[in-house]
Amino acid sequence: MDRISATILTGFLGSGKTTLLNTLLEASPGERIFVIVNEYGEVGIDGKLIVETQDDVVELNNGCICCTVRGDLIAAMQGLLASGRAVDRIIIETSGLADPAPVIQSFMLDEVLRQRIQLDAIVTVVDARHVADQLALDEAREQICFADVLLLNKIDLVDEASLAATQDMLHRLNPLARIIRTHTCDVPRAAVLDLRAFDLRNVLAIDPDILADHAHEHDESIGCVALRERVPLDPAAFNIWLNRLVQAAGKDLFRIKGVLNFADEPRRYVFHGVHMTLEGRPGRVWRAGETRLSEIVFIGRNLDAEMLRHGLDACRQEPAVERAARAALAG
Numbered sequence: 659m660d661r662i663s664a665t666i667l668t669g670f671l672g673s674g675k676t677t678l679l680n681t682l683l684e685a686s687p688g689e690r691i692f693v694i695v696n697e698y699g700e701v702g703i704d705g706k707l708i709v710e711t712q713d714d715v716v717e718l719n720n721g722c723i724c725c726t727v728r729g730d731l732i733a734a735m736q737g738l739l740a741s742g743r744a745v746d747r748i749i750i751e752t753s754g755l756a757d758p759a760p761v762i763q764s765f766m767l768d769e770v771l772r773q774r775i776q777l778d779a780i781v782t783v784v785d786a787r788h789v790a791d792q793l794a795l796d797e798a799r800e801q802i803c804f805a806d807v808l809l810l811n812k813i814d815l816v817d818e819a820s821l822a823a824t825q826d827m828l829h830r831l832n833p834l835a836r837i838i839r840t841h842t843c844d845v846p847r848a849a850v851l852d853l854r855a856f857d858l859r860n861v862l863a864i865d866p867d868i869l870a871d872h873a874h875e876h877d878e879s880i881g882c883v884a885l886r887e888r889v890p891l892d893p894a895a896f897n898i899w900l901n902r903l904v905q906a907a908g909k910d911l912f913r914i915k916g917v918l919n920f921a922d923e924p925r926r927y928v929f930h931g932v933h934m935t936l937e938g939r940p941g942r943v944w945r946a947g948e949t950r951l952s953e954i955v956f957i958g959r960n961l962d963a964e965m966l967r968h969g970l971d972a973c974r975q976e977p978a979v980e981r982a983a984r985a986a987l988a989g
């Protein structure tokens with residue numbers, strides 16, 4: 659029986675993993691792809707931002723796939739195999755804080771998974787603008803070291819000299835990986851799928867202990883705050899707040915992302931922040947019967963949950979009656 663090909667997409671927070679996943683799904687019409695998406699926070703945003711296809715998407719939230727939800731990853735794949743459903747491939751998007759070693763280990767240690775699934779390649783997306791700072795964290799370095807393919811992404815945000823220096827640095831960290839420069843992870847699928855590139859011998863050379871089931875810890879100062887708000891938000895107030903926040907704390911704010919319910923706006927508003935870089939745009943229309951809810955996730959160092967909650971509270975759109983009364987007083 660042919661083994662099912664599995665690809666692991668990894669890379670630090672905000673590097674472009676979901677962008678790559680969407681590119682691959684859109685480039686694979688007719689393929690039955692089983693997608694597993696892992697997010698660090700208790701609120702999953704990525705699941706809402708994946709292109710709508712026929713593919714199955716399993717979300718593993720509220721923990722890192724390399725530690726707390728690793729059992730769920732194994733269970734998801736075992737469940738797929740036990741169901742007997744036909745799938746052409748599996749793609750796993752890890753959280754941006756995941757250490758790939760324990761994820762690789764999951765494929766190696768479980769007998770059934772080893773027999774039925776072929777780990778094809780580890781594809782790591784690298785943020786050309788932020789990678790130098792991110793390398794202070796072990797997880798970011800490991801993601802690069804374990805890669806079979808490195809996508810040096812966001813090349814539009816840096817100049818050629820800086821790109822060349824980053825490419826040299828990536829090559830020194832991982833001389834075996836193929837490095838491809840990308841804008842919005844725009845690569846032909848043949849550059850990242852069906853490569854047969856994963857080789858346990860290379861992995862053992864990096865981490866001879868990988869097959870031992872050892873404990874794994876993240877830097878404890880790094881955490882996640884997830885906020886939900888049902889009252890529609892005032893877009894102007896939200897913009898001002900968010901810009902002030904990243905000006906003040908952008909260095910420690912690794913990632914912000916959200917789907918927002920702006921007042922008087924029929925569409926969802928999707929926004930992304932990576933340190934000081936902010937980007938937002940209207941998404942699809944809120945559907946009839948769908949709960950209009952703003953959901954925001956912050957991931958960073960020493961986050962102050964109370965301060966963030968208060969900041970968001972202040973962006974709530976006042977009810978029309980109060981707004982009119984205030985305007986009347988002002989006028």
Ligand SMILES: Nc1nc2c(ncn2[C@@H]2O[C@H](COP(=O)(O)OP(=O)(O)OP(=O)(O)O)[C@@H](O)[C@H]2O)c(=O)[nH]1
Nearest residue numbers: 670671672673674675676677754812841842930937
């Ligand atoms: N300027 C620029 N922005 C990009 C590029 N690729 C992706 N982005 C933006 O970077 C942000 C993060 O992209 P995602 O694909 O969500 O990154 P991710 O790695 O999945 O993020 P997490 O899962 O939260 O770790 C989004 O705003 C993207 O639109 C690129 O090549 N250039």
